[in-house]
Amino acid sequence: MISLLEFDKTPSYQSVRDAAMRLRGITVRTPLLESLALNEKLGARLFLKCETLQHTGSFKFRGAYNTLSRLSPAQKAAGVIAYSSGNHAQGVALSAKLLGIPATILMPEDSPTIKLNNTRGYGATVVTYDRYHQSREEIGEKIAKDGNLTLVKPYDNYFVISGQGTVGVEIAEQLKARDTRADICTAPTGGGGLIAGTSLALRELSPTTKIYSAEPEFFDDTFRSLAAGEILQNEDGHRSICDAIVTPAPGKITFGINKLTLAGGLVVTDEEVKAAMRTAFHYFKCVIEPGGAVGLAALLEGKVDIHGKTVVAIASGGNVDPALYSDILKEED
Amino acid sequence: MISLLEFDKTPSYQSVRDAAMRLRGITVRTPLLESLALNEKLGARLFLKCETLQHTGSFKFRGAYNTLSRLSPAQKAAGVIAYSSGNHAQGVALSAKLLGIPATILMPEDSPTIKLNNTRGYGATVVTYDRYHQSREEIGEKIAKDGNLTLVKPYDNYFVISGQGTVGVEIAEQLKARDTRADICTAPTGGGGLIAGTSLALRELSPTTKIYSAEPEFFDDTFRSLAAGEILQNEDGHRSICDAIVTPAPGKITFGINKLTLAGGLVVTDEEVKAAMRTAFHYFKCVIEPGGAVGLAALLEGKVDIHGKTVVAIASGGNVDPALYSDILKEED
Numbered sequence: 001m002i003s004l005l006e007f008d009k010t011p012s013y014q015s016v017r018d019a020a021m022r023l024r025g026i027t028v029r030t031p032l033l034e035s036l037a038l039n040e041k042l043g044a045r046l047f048l049k050c051e052t053l054q055h056t057g058s059f060k061f062r063g064a065y066n067t068l069s070r071l072s073p074a075q076k077a078a079g080v081i082a083y084s085s086g087n088h089a090q091g092v093a094l095s096a097k098l099l100g101i102p103a104t105i106l107m108p109e110d111s112p113t114i115k116l117n118n119t120r121g122y123g124a125t126v127v128t129y130d131r132y133h134q135s136r137e138e139i140g141e142k143i144a145k146d147g148n149l150t151l152v153k154p155y156d157n158y159f160v161i162s163g164q165g166t167v168g169v170e171i172a173e174q175l176k177a178r179d180t181r182a183d184i185c186t187a188p189t190g191g192g193g194l195i196a197g198t199s200l201a202l203r204e205l206s207p208t209t210k211i212y213s214a215e216p217e218f219f220d221d222t223f224r225s226l227a228a229g230e231i232l233q234n235e236d237g238h239r240s241i242c243d244a245i246v247t248p249a250p251g252k253i254t255f256g257i258n259k260l261t262l263a264g265g266l267v268v269t270d271e272e273v274k275a276a277m278r279t280a281f282h283y284f285k286c287v288i289e290p291g292g293a294v295g296l297a298a299l300l301e302g303k304v305d306i307h308g309k310t311v312v313a314i315a316s317g318g319n320v321d322p323a324l325y326s327d328i329l330k331e332e333d
Numbered sequence: 334m335i336s337l338l339e340f341d342k343t344p345s346y347q348s349v350r351d352a353a354m355r356l357r358g359i360t361v362r363t364p365l366l367e368s369l370a371l372n373e374k375l376g377a378r379l380f381l382k383c384e385t386l387q388h389t390g391s392f393k394f395r396g397a398y399n400t401l402s403r404l405s406p407a408q409k410a411a412g413v414i415a416y417s418s419g420n421h422a423q424g425v426a427l428s429a430k431l432l433g434i435p436a437t438i439l440m441p442e443d444s445p446t447i448k449l450n451n452t453r454g455y456g457a458t459v460v461t462y463d464r465y466h467q468s469r470e471e472i473g474e475k476i477a478k479d480g481n482l483t484l485v486k487p488y489d490n491y492f493v494i495s496g497q498g499t500v501g502v503e504i505a506e507q508l509k510a511r512d513t514r515a516d517i518c519t520a521p522t523g524g525g526g527l528i529a530g531t532s533l534a535l536r537e538l539s540p541t542t543k544i545y546s547a548e549p550e551f552f553d554d555t556f557r558s559l560a561a562g563e564i565l566q567n568e569d570g571h572r573s574i575c576d577a578i579v580t581p582a583p584g585k586i587t588f589g590i591n592k593l594t595l596a597g598g599l600v601v602t603d604e605e606v607k608a609a610m611r612t613a614f615h616y617f618k619c620v621i622e623p624g625g626a627v628g629l630a631a632l633l634e635g636k637v638d639i640h641g642k643t644v645v646a647i648a649s650g651g652n653v654d655p656a657l658y659s660d661i662l663k664e665e666d
Contacts, residue, residue, distance in 0.1 A: 031364045033386055036427065037454055052618040053366055094369065114615070121370055278655070282447070285385040285651030287618040318618030322611065326659035 007067075009158040010253060013204040016165035016197055019066045023166055026098075027062050028054050030167075032174040032312070035283035044306040045180070046299060048284055049171055052292060052318030056118070058244070059167055059194055059316050060084075060091030060154075066163030067152050068095045076101045081149040083107070083136040085243050086115025087317050088154040093122035104149060106140050112243060112289075112321045155191030156251035165197025171312055172205035182209045183309040186266060186295035188316045189213035189222045190245030192254030198314065199261035210263035212304060214295040216240040216270060221249050222258065223265025231255050241270045241324075244291030244317055266298035273297045274328045280315065281329060289320035290328075339403075342491040343586060346537040349498035349530055352399045356499055359431075360395050361387050363500075365507040365645070368616035377639040378513070379632060381617055382504055385625060385651030389451070391577070392500055392527055392649050393417075393424030393487075399496030400485050401428040409434045414482040416440070416469040418576050419448025420650050421487040426455035437482060439473050445576060445622075445654045488524030489584035498530025504645055505538035515542045516642040519599060519628035521649045522546035522555045523578030525587030531647070532594035543596035545637060547628040549573040549603060555583050555591065556598025564588050574603045574657075577624030577650055599631035606630045607661045613648065614662060622653035623661075 009015075033048045051059040068080060079102035082092040089105040096103035103124040107116060108131035120126050129139055144151040155161065168185075175181050185202060187195040192213070199211045213222040218238035225232045233249045240246050250258065268276075273290050276297035280288045288296070296313035299306055342348075366381045384392040401413060412435035415425040422438040429436035436457040440449060441464035453459050462472055477484040488494065501518075508514050518535060520528040525546070532544045546555040551571035558565045566582045573579050583591065601609075606623050609630035613621045621629070629646035632639055 028364075028366070031361075031386065033361070036388060037451065053364065055369060057618055118370065281620055281655060281658075285390055285620040287614055287620060322614060322662040325614075326662045329655040329659045 007157045007159065008253065010256060011158050011161045011165065011197065011200060013200050015158065015162040016169060016201050019159070019162040020166045020169050022066055022069060023062055023163065026065055027166070029170055030054055032171060033284055038279070038283040042306065044308060045310045046306070047312045048280070048286065048296065049167060049312055049314045050286055051167060051314060051316050052286055052288055056087070056090035056094050057317055057319045058087040058091065058292070059164055060087040061094060062166050063160035063163030063193060064088065064091035064152065065095040067157060067159035068092070068099050068101055070159055071101070071150060075150050079103060079147070079149050080152050081106065081140055081144050082152045082154065083140040084154050086111045086119065087244050087319060089119040089124070090115065090122065090319070092152055093119045093124035097123050104143060106136055106143065112319065114321050115319050118319070155193030156253045158253070161193045161197045161254060163197065164194045165201045167194065167314060168198035168201025169205065172202060180310055181206050182312045184210050184212065184304060184306060184311040185314070186212045186214045186298050187314040188245050188291055188294040189215050190247040190291070191251045192222055192258050193251070194314065194316055195262065196254040196257040200257060203261050211261060212263055212298065213258065213265040214298040215245065215265060215267050216242040216273065216294060217267055219246050220265065220267040223267055225250050225255060226259060226262060226265050229259065242273060242291035242294060244289060245294065266303040268294055268297040268301060268303065272301050274331060276300050277328055286315060287318045287320065287325065288315045289317050292317035340490045340492065341586065343589060344491050344494045344498065344530060344533060346533050348491065348495040349502060349534050352492070352495040353499045353502050355399055355402060356395055356496065359398055360499070362503055363387055365504060366617055371612070371616040375639065377641060378643045379639070380645045381613070381619065381629065382500060382645055382647045383619055384500060384647060384649050385619055385621055389420070389423035389427050390650055390652045391420035391424065391625070392497055393420040394427060395499050396493035396496030396526060397421065397424035397485065398428040400490060400492035401425070401432050401434055403492055404434070404483060408483050412436060412480065412482050413485050414439065414473055414477050415485045415487065416473040417487050419444045419452065420577050420652060422452040422457070423448065423455065423652070425485055426452045426457035429457065430455050437476060439469055439476065445652065447654050448652050451652065488526030489586045491586070494526045494530045494587060496530065497527045498534045500527065500647060501531035501534025502538065505535060513643055514539050515645045517543050517545065517637060517639060517644040518647070519545045519547045519631050520647040521578050521624055521627040522548050523580040523624070524584045525555055525591050526584070527647065527649060528595065529587040529590040533590060536594050544594060545596055545631065546591065546598040547631040548578065548598060548600055549575040549606065549627060550600055552579045553598065553600040556600055558583050558588060559592060559595060559598050562592065575606060575624035575627060577622060578627065599636040601627055601630040601634060601636065605634050607664060609633050610661055619648060620651045620653065620658065621648045622650045625650035
């Protein structure tokens with residue numbers, strides 16, 4: 001039986017490598033794409049790490065599978081619960097299915113239909129809540145306690161962060177195979193699990209790479225927390241199309257890492273995100289969801305100077321409703 | 334100087350291997366994706382070979398680069414001409430740019446804007462014609478003769494077919510790495526270069542794989558030619574959204590191969606193609622253009638029985654105008 005205290009440990013490069021071993025043959029080694037035409041336009045060499053092509057359409061499957069695969073037989077039999085705007089939900093649901101674990105998922109009632117349906121499609125029991133008036137943490141912990149379920153938090157979890165870090169391992173290896181390395185890497189940042197794990201990997205494998213969180217306007221808690229040196233909350237009452245990453249504040253474990261590993265935080269508007277989604281459609285033929293395109297948007301909009309540099313944007317997910325995607329494609333830049 | 338007679342030779346497995354060597358490090362080794370959710374829905378294991386993620390957004394870059402890289406210095410200096418509905422155009426334009434060769438491209442005046450713009454974006458000179466009333470072959474041969482340009486035909490060319498065949502090499506290798514092999518492979522078929530080259534590779538590397546051409550309704554010339562044992566033309570006066578593959582008849586070289594290597598031909602409607610594009614959006618987060626989705630459509634629609642089988646659909650291109658793609662996403666299945 002894994003003590004839940006294990007979940008609260010601080011991940012390291014070694015725990016990321018360990019996750020990479022565990023996930024080999026299970027997760028997709030997603031492609032690192034570049035567009036020669038876009039490179040020329042930008043005057044930079046830009047790579048897109050397509051976690052959109054990961055199982056369940058986002059990187060979240062990595063951390064979820066890494067975590068669930070570590071549970072004891074008794075924990076597996078009792079089942080797991082997760083709360084998520086949708087991508088962690090799908091990651092947990094598919095992992096649970098592959099490992100034969102019952103899963104209950106707590107999702108905002110206004111999650112994209114595609115995410116609700118996919119989560120149910122993987123066989124999970126979905127419970128919805130009102131994200132603007134209810135605390136998912138409280139509801140999740142109550143259901144976990146009542147049913148003796150293991151709560152798998154979306155980012156503040158040792159195995160989750162370590163699993164997400166395998167994205168960074170792949171980026172370093174894939175660039176090395178091309179005889180290059182990244183000057184800059186950006187990742188969409190909600191709770192900070194992806195960028196915490198990725199930065200642990202890159203700090204070891206590519207120490208000169210500067211890593212920046214990317215967030216939507218009004219949800220720039222990591223940017224402001226990094227600047228302040230302490231965890232700050234987002235103001236209530238704002239909305240963003242980036243449903244995947246509108247978390248209230250950085251995680252404790254993730255921020256503990258990120259304040260040491262990141263070069264800073266970048267912030268983009270919803271309009272800049274939409275433009276990045278169109279760029280990805282045009283140059284990469286990749287469907288990116290709004291929250292997944294924030295890191296690309298930050299680079300395309302020059303929130304950090306990329307001229308003459310080799311840069312990587314992690315496209316963290318592709319689960320966007322077709323109607324919204326259609327509308328975004330039809331808008332003008 | 335390469336004699337143009339070289340272009341008319343019949344490709345072989347060896348010429349495909351030779352192309353694979355030539356293209357190493359130049360072309361993208363495109364991912365072979367599967368969706369666990371779609372597999373479950375279909376009761377089959379379906380892989381998508383994403384040539385949408387190839388440079389220029391289609392497999393055509395393979396054959397174009399393989400051909401242009403073989404030209405003599407004098408031929409390179411004089412330049413090349415190609416006629417194309419758009420994907421071969423972009424493949425030739427980018428190859429020419431990378432190799433420092435002037436390129437003139439003859440394109441239908443009603444080509445998708447994205448294809449016209451991209452081709453110009455790679456620095457090629459674009460000449461347009463009326464595809465319903467003018468012969469691109471006649472215009473192309475005249476320009477070639479007048480300017481002493483080397484004409485690079487879109488499919489009936491030894492080096493082009495050999496280059497496209499590297500898709501088949503990769504499919505076989507990628508499946509082998511997963512300890513499996515394909516029972517069935519489908520490829521969108523216009524002039525037949527992709528499927529001819531691919532079938533040469535698969536016949537050698539995966540001899541039990543049955544390979545089927547996939548074509549849109551009214552442009553099923555390969556299907557009917559295979560059945561008749563001789564080259565048949567398409568009837569005039571029809572239209573299809575599959576602009577990439579609405580060729581008038583199979584090529585001579587390609588048909589000479591395909592009549593020996595293919596198990597048969599499959600035909601789909603435009604509506605079935607649109608449904609396949611939506612499936613690719615949903616399960617693979619991949620943008621496929623109409624002509625590129627024909628092989629996937631044939632499998633999804635059960636034009637050949639896939640139940641319990643391992644099957645591969647080549648998604649041959651992703652160059653679709655955003656307005657059309659938006660409209661297709663919004664339609665109901």
